[in-house]
Amino acid sequence: MLYQAQISKEEQTLASPSSSNNDDHHLDGGGIQVTCFSEAINDVPIHFQIIRLPKQIYAWIGCNSAKFGNLYAAAPTRPNNMVSVTSLLGGSSDNTGSSMARRLVLKTGLNIMLASNIPKNSPIIEVAAEKMLVQKLVSLGLIRPKSEGPST
Numbered sequence: 001m002l003y004q005a006q007i008s009k010e011e012q013t014l015a016s017p018s019s020s021n022n023d024d025h026h027l028d029g030g031g032i033q034v035t036c037f038s039e040a041i042n043d044v045p046i047h048f049q050i051i052r053l054p055k056q057i058y059a060w061i062g063c064n065s066a067k068f069g070n071l072y073a074a075a076p077t078r079p080n081n082m083v084s085v086t087s088l089l090g091g092s093s094d095n096t097g098s099s100m101a102r103r104l105v106l107k108t109g110l111n112i113m114l115a116s117n118i119p120k121n122s123p124i125i126e127v128a129a130e131k132m133l134v135q136k137l138v139s140l141g142l143i144r145p146k147s148e149g150p151s152t
Contacts, residue, residue, distance in 0.1 A: 035140060041128045046118075048133060052142060056111035057104070061118060061129050069117025074101035076109060089115075096126045100133075107134065107143050 033052035038045060047062040062069070070090040077084050083105045085098045101114040118126050137143045 033140070035136065037136065039129075039132050041125050044125060046125070046129050046132070048129075048136065050133075050136065050140070050142075052140070056113065057108060057137070057142060058113040058115075059104070059133060060115040061133065062116075063118045063122075063125060063129075065117070067117045069115050070095060070097050071113065071115045072097045072101040073111070073113055074098070074105045075111045076105055081106075088113075100126075100130050103130070104134075104137075108137065110142070 031054045033050075035050040035052075036048065038047045040046070045064060047060075047066065049058075049060040051058040060068070068089075071088040072085060072095075073088055074083055074085040076082070083102045085102050085105075087095070087098060096118065097114055097116040100116070101112045104112045104114065116129075118129055134143065
């Protein structure tokens with residue numbers, strides 16, 4: 001592989017005041033699931049937050065800090081299983097974040113809001129961060145099996 005990833009074991013649960021602490025990696029309250037975790041890619045800390053809302057996923061990827069970064073919205077469009085992507089804050093439609101949001105829509109079939117502050121010209125970090133995000137989405141059951149995905 002091109003990178004070394006180390007799981008930091010800092011997965012956290014964001015819980016409401018009325019919920020009790022437990023060892024779950026996410027919170028499911030009223031259809032909302034929140035998952036936070038951190039990884040290291042080549043000794044660079046990468047932080048993730050995934051919020052599963054009804055019919056959409058919000059994901060944030062932070063590199064070195066909790067800075068918000070660029071925000072993209074992507075959604076499946078009909079009739080040809082296409083994906084529409086737009087930049088809501090910062091960035092442009094040709095940035096890595098927009099491509100990542102597009103691929104996440106194709107994999108999940110859900111609307112995606114993706115915020116990312118991965119530095120420009122960091123392809124190893126970009127690829128590794130997307131792979132880690134997808135792996136977490138699979139473990140949370142948010143990625144559809146390939147047999148149910150859009151046909152090509």
